[in-house]
Amino acid sequence: MGAAAAYLDGLNAEQRRAVEHGVFEGKAPPATPLLIIAGAGSGKTNTLAHRVAHLIVAGADPRRILLMTFSRRAASEMTKRVERICNRVLSDQGGVLTDALTWAGTFHGIGARLLREYAEQMGLDPAFTIHDREDAADLMNLARHELGFSKARSRFPTKGTCLAIYSRVVNSTAPLADVLSRAYPWCAGWHDELKQLFGRYVEAKQAQNVLDYDDLLLYWAQLVTEPAIARDMGDRFDHVMVDEYQDTNSLQASVLLGLKPDGRGLTVVGDDAQSIYAFRAATVRNILDFPDHFSPRAEVVTLERNYRSTQPILEAANDVIGLASERFTKNLWTDRTSAAKPQLVSVRDEMDQARYIADRVLENREEGATLKQQAVLFRTSSHAGPLEVELTRRNIPFVKFGGLKFLDTAHVKDLLSILRFAQNGRDRIAGFRLLQLLPGLGPATAQKILDRIAEHPDPIAGLSDVQAPAKIGEAWGELVAMLQEIASGAGWPAQIERARRWYEPHLERIHEDASMREADLAQLEQIAGGYGSRERFLTELTLDPPDATSDQAGVPLLDEDYLILSTIHSAKGQEWKSVFVLNVVDGCIPSDLGAGQSEELEEERRLLYVAMTRAKDALHLVTPQRFFVHGQHAKGDRHVYAARTRFIPRSVLPRFEQVAWPEAGREEAGVGAVRNVRIDVGARLRGMWQ
Numbered sequence: 001m002g003a004a005a006a007y008l009d010g011l012n013a014e015q016r017r018a019v020e021h022g023v024f025e026g027k028a029p030p031a032t033p034l035l036i037i038a039g040a041g042s043g044k045t046n047t048l049a050h051r052v053a054h055l056i057v058a059g060a061d062p063r064r065i066l067l068m069t070f071s072r073r074a075a076s077e078m079t080k081r082v083e084r085i086c087n088r089v090l091s092d093q094g095g096v097l098t099d100a101l102t103w104a105g106t107f108h109g110i111g112a113r114l115l116r117e118y119a120e121q122m123g124l125d126p127a128f129t130i131h132d133r134e135d136a137a138d139l140m141n142l143a144r145h146e147l148g149f150s151k152a153r154s155r156f157p158t159k160g161t162c163l164a165i166y167s168r169v170v171n172s173t174a175p176l177a178d179v180l181s182r183a184y185p186w187c188a189g190w191h192d193e194l195k196q197l198f199g200r201y202v203e204a205k206q207a208q209n210v211l212d213y214d215d216l217l218l219y220w221a222q223l224v225t226e227p228a229i230a231r232d233m234g235d236r237f238d239h240v241m242v243d244e245y246q247d248t249n250s251l252q253a254s255v256l257l258g259l260k261p262d263g264r265g266l267t268v269v270g271d272d273a274q275s276i277y278a279f280r281a282a283t284v285r286n287i288l289d290f291p292d293h294f295s296p297r298a299e300v301v302t303l304e305r306n307y308r309s310t311q312p313i314l315e316a317a318n319d320v321i322g323l324a325s326e327r328f329t330k331n332l333w334t335d336r337t338s339a340a341k342p343q344l345v346s347v348r349d350e351m352d353q354a355r356y357i358a359d360r361v362l363e364n365r366e367e368g369a370t371l372k373q374q375a376v377l378f379r380t381s382s383h384a385g386p387l388e389v390e391l392t393r394r395n396i397p398f399v400k401f402g403g404l405k406f407l408d409t410a411h412v413k414d415l416l417s418i419l420r421f422a423q424n425g426r427d428r429i430a431g432f433r434l435l436q437l438l439p440g441l442g443p444a445t446a447q448k449i450l451d452r453i454a455e456h457p458d459p460i461a462g463l464s465d466v467q468a469p470a471k472i473g474e475a476w477g478e479l480v481a482m483l484q485e486i487a488s489g490a491g492w493p494a495q496i497e498r499a500r501r502w503y504e505p506h507l508e509r510i511h512e513d514a515s516m517r518e519a520d521l522a523q524l525e526q527i528a529g530g531y532g533s534r535e536r537f538l539t540e541l542t543l544d545p546p547d548a549t550s551d552q553a554g555v556p557l558l559d560e561d562y563l564i565l566s567t568i569h570s571a572k573g574q575e576w577k578s579v580f581v582l583n584v585v586d587g588c589i590p591s592d593l594g595a596g597q598s599e600e601l602e603e604e605r606r607l608l609y610v611a612m613t614r615a616k617d618a619l620h621l622v623t624p625q626r627f628f629v630h631g632q633h634a635k636g637d638r639h640v641y642a643a644r645t646r647f648i649p650r651s652v653l654p655r656f657e658q659v660a661w662p663e664a665g666r667e668e669a670g671v672g673a674v675r676n677v678r679i680d681v682g683a684r685l686r687g688m689w690q
């Protein structure tokens with residue numbers, strides 16, 4: 001390769017080692033698997049993109065590279081980067097080769113594709129539809145009703161809790177009893193009923209030919225337990241690469257090990273210090289135990305140079321994570337010197353916290369930083385409430401991530417239910433939603449119709465035989481005609497336009513703000529145009545929904561400037577010049593005052609670490625002395641007095657500049673001064689009648 005490798009010159013020595021690992025052994029995949037432990041801001045994305053590009057330049061077949069990332073956005077950013085690098089070396093050929101990187105996506109998305117290909121071997125109909133969390137909860141609810149658990153026993157766990165428990169059992173591959181006693185002790189008394197419920201839920205999914213999110217991994221993991229299939233699937237790929245490995249769960253690990261049992265061609269990248277998805281059953285053990293799974297042991301490359309943050313920010317973050325109980329030790333360093341320590345700001349309450357941030361954000365803007373270069377991070381979406389009010393009051397535009405998603409809105413769900421039902425006439429949740437859009441058609445009739453067509457070999461064709469109640473009139477025939485037309489597979493994306501035309505009069509009848517919602521649907525149609533088929537569109541959209549929606553308070557246009565508000569979870573992988581973290585107090589981070597098990601506590605510590613390491617130049621951790629707790633348990637809404645988070649003990653304090661806001665003098669002039677004024681309104685009112 002010689003001179004061609006000049007494109008690797010921008011990498012530091014460790015990054016380069018990670019990129020080049022095994023590539024010189026000819027075109028065969030490297031025999032030893034590779035683990036890249038990439039500290040925060042150490043250029044993980046950059047390194048992985050270079051490794052993929054380097055492989056392609058060295059002659060690897062891009063169609064035989066499997067690249068799995070945490071989100072679809074991450075996958076498409078990665079492919080774009082790979083293309084840029086390849087273009088530099090191979091000029092116009094680069095684009096052609098990277099276009100062939102067709103196996104880049106999320107675990108769930110890739111799983112869905114492979115399952116369709118191997119459906120027959122599993123006795124699965126390849127036209128299966130996928131239920132998102134809400135649909136899955138609805139189906140769970142149906143099973144719950146059928147078993148009589150919802151009526152007779154009023155304290156039986158809600159549909160959401162049932163689904164969460166089910167999902168945890170599946171993803172952690174742990175027995176139900178263990179999951180209950182560890183994570184849901186208040187439901188432990190329902191063990192047998194829950195078991196029965198989950199059995200019924202699984203039967204219902206199979207009868208309806210639907211898979212939920214967890215099934216995509218579960219079926220896949222089951223498939224690769226059959227050695228012949230595992231070999232066949234594994235042999236399709238020379239290289240398997242996984243990003244954000246610290247946030248994978250044990251099902252994902254078994255899929256990976258099933259595909260590449262000896263680790264040949266396997267590369268995983270991650271940072272154990274940033275593992276924050278245990279609530280989805282991710283386990284930091286996957287990455288901690290990775291090297292010893294193989295013989296010979298996996299090669300480990302550690303990236304310790306941080307390109308993002310200034311030294312004082314990094315030192316504070318290092319000290320916070322330094323107190324963690326178990327980790328791959330790395331000492332992140334940077335040459336970005338600065339005199340400014342991160343600030344630990346004490347404010348009276350959440351109102352003052354909001355004012356403080358609004359003031360600071362505007363000050364920064366005066367000094368030249370755009371709003372987009374600043375972000376406010378929080379543990380839980382509801383913590384941002386008072387800040388949202390303050391920003392709105394002061395006309396500071398903002399966008400919030402980690403809140404309501406496009407696909408959760410009623411009208412988008414309605415339109416998708418048409419396509420899903422047309423795709424799979426056994427999908428009762430889609431059918432149930434769709435049928436009830438007709439005026440006069442209620443849940444009982446909808447159930448009856450669905451029962452009736454379920455017996456038909458082609459349920460959508462079977463709709464022609466259904467005699468709908470007379471009061472529904474012509475609307476019934478119109479619905480059936482529309483569905484059959486779409487189901488026949490005529491033209492994509494024209495089908496979605498057909499569905500929208502049918503739906504629009506219903507939309508106008510159901511929603512007052514129909515025109516806003518119509519704009520969303522037009523946008524959905526636009527998005528649909530980017531997919532080759534209805535099935536691909538439905539799958540991808542269910543797995544990785546876009547954020548923008550008219551239900552969000554005035555989403556600014558993309559070229560406008562706005563402040564970023566985000567949960568810490570949604571801030572993963574991102575960076576900003578200035579970062580503010582809300583409610584850095586016990587009870588918020590860690591989220592539960594009683595934060596019992598040490599594993600959970602460790603995860604909360606990593607959350608704070610992830611938040612802190614998003615900052616490039618300035619970091620403010622805000623600690624209100626009181627905060628508001630929403631009605632949890634039996635205690636209801638109340639204010640509680642807060643203490644600084646336990647993750648910043650006294651020994652770590654010297655890493656921060658401690659400030660109180662407002663400064664004492666300013667408080668006198670503000671609300672504080674008014675506190676001492678007394679007015680006897682009672683006497684005045686009595687005086688009116690004397």
Ligand SMILES: Nc1ncnc2c1ncn2[C@@H]1O[C@H](COP(=O)(O)OP(=O)(O)OP(=O)(O)O)[C@@H](O)[C@H]1O
Pocket residue numbers: 010011012015038039040041042043044045046047271274306307308572573574613
């Ligand atoms: N070799 C390099 N030289 C200069 N800058 C680099 C180099 N590698 C990465 N960077 C820069 O470092 C910053 C962090 O990179 P990146 O976002 O890939 O980090 P990361 O490892 O994914 O971080 P995290 O895990 O914390 O999200 C980016 O601004 C990137 O451009």
